[in-house]
Amino acid sequence: MLNLCVPTILCNAAAAVMSRWGAVSERARQAGCSRQTIYNDTREVCARLQGRDHGIEQLRAQCTQLCEENQRLKSEQRRLVAIEQSALKRFAVTAQAEGVSLRVAETLLRTVLPAQRVPDHTTMGRWTQEAGRRAGEVLAVLDPWCAPLVETACIDEIFFGG
Secondary structure: OOOOOOOHHHHHHHHHHOOOOOHHHHHHHHHOOOHHHHHHHHHHHHHHHHHHHHHHHHHHHHHHHHHHHHHHHHHHHHHOOOOOHHHHHHHHHHHHHOOOOHHHHHHHHHOOOOHHHOOOHHHHHHHHHHHHHHHHHHHHHHHHHHHHHHHHHHHHHHHHOO
16 A cells, blocks of 8 residues: 555545544544634635635636737737838838828828827938939949940930820
């Protein structure tokens, strides 16, 4: 037989629920306590187990709620458009290049992004100004090389049409 070191209160409760005649009296003699102590210990163990069961039920309900919320968030995530900062900058610069005002670009972005993610028109203005400055630097290098070719193409178009 395996002997385990079990706290006295559990041994007392086990004796009370065994339903063997004389088990409570026998356990009281072994533990050196009264039968009433055995019954009190049994009530305490049962109350703790019921409290534990209630806690487990609360945890199960919370787990179910969290699983439902997780599913809802996953579903929302599939519908969300992921747009990084670089893509927003590219959108603003392209909109300006196409002749769309920055306020209209801001309004268009509000249709696909949450309000806190939409840059305001002044921010988009800074982005387009920076892109224009960089493009100017590139054009300053390319213009001297391309000017004679463009001039020839224009003359050909004017005089020979098509």
